[in-house]
Amino acid sequence: MTTQLLLIDALNLIRRIYAVDSNQSHHSEEHMIKASCARVAHACKKLRQQTNATHAIAVFDGERSWRYHYFEAYKSTRSPMPDTLKQNLSRFKQAIEDTGIVVFSPDNDEADDIIATLAYKAATNKVASTIVSTDKGFLPFLSEQIAIYDYFKKQYIEVEDIKQRFNVPKHRLADFWALAGDKTNDIPGVKGIGNKSAQQLINDYESIEAAINDDELNPTLKRKLSSEMEMFVISKNLVMLRTDINLGFSLKQLRLN
Structure with a gap:
């Protein structure tokens, strides 16, 4: 079987799904979190099947990457993660792990750098990978060996795009x-x-x-x-x-x- 590596930008996926669910009417906060976790797990299962993945990892962000030390204003105006989501991240991680996908949370590195490193090293060894994210920072890596998929638009990114x-x-x-x-x-x-x-x-x-x-x-x-x-x-x-x-x-x- 041909090796296919699935690379999921975990918070990119979770935050978008959570944003939709948090705006829906739920019986309780607990019900909303359960619904979001289920949707994230469903997305991961679909991505496994769609990409024919043989290997997979969902990467989270570390606390403070080198960019925050290099440039003080980096992401300084970005809205913080909602408290409810932050307090329940472990449940989302468990939901992903229950699909068989490895979850990785570095101490300080950003998920983008981890995923870019994995995709680059895989491509160097002639292993194809699919990055699942809406983050534009991955676009320069698009190549024959590295595909980029937007889960929410249900489409692969092309060079012409x-x-x-x-x-x-x-x-x-x-x-x-x-x-x-x-x-x-x-x-x-x-x-x-x-x-x-x-x-x-x-x-x-x-x-x-x-x-x-x-x-x-x-x-x-x-x-x-x-x-x-x-x-x-x-x-x-x-x-x-x-x-x-x-x-x-x-x-x-x-x-x-």
């Missing part, structure tokens, strides 16, 4: 976000450069360095880039997912029963 959404090539997404910023994660980007200017720079130049060194570049854009290169580098480091996390477990340990 990325081009239509961002109007830049897939391999330049990190440059695009580092220029234009990412408000959802409080990543500033280059002051004074929005989506259109970022798209123009990326589509006209092979690199940001090439743009700065072009004497014909619009003087205003050149000045913004030159004065904000440090923030560009910081932002790019923040948006790029790591693929070198020390995992402490092997693919064999993720085999499904």
Whole structure:
């Protein structure tokens, strides 16, 4: 049987399902949590079957990743997890484990970096994987070996979808976000450069360095880039997912029963 690795961004899945259930009329909070856990478990079972997974893992976020230490404002305005959900996370983890899928909660690393590392290492060893998440940070990893699936839209992401959404090539997404910023994660980007200017720079130049060194570049854009290169580098480091996390477990340990 061909090895197929299923990588679930656990909180991405749980928080969206919980958000829907918490807005429904339930007899009690307990009833709502039970319903949410059941829906999460159902989603995991469906994903196992749909992807023909032979190995699977659902990854949660650690407490505070390196990004919080690297850049103080990282995710500073993001709404905290609802208390009811936070207090019942162990029940969601158990619901996932009951489907046969391994649950992993790192001490400090973000789930995105763990998943990116797993997908990258699997692809290096010619093992196909499917990342289940709506997080755009995974998009640069889309390849023949790495698929990305949006459970809520019920569709796989294609390269053309990325081009239509961002109007830049897939391999330049990190440059695009580092220029234009990412408000959802409080990543500033280059002051004074929005989506259109970022798209123009990326589509006209092979690199940001090439743009700065072009004497014909619009003087205003050149000045913004030159004065904000440090923030560009910081932002790019923040948006790029790591693929070198020390995992402490092997693919064999993720085999499904």
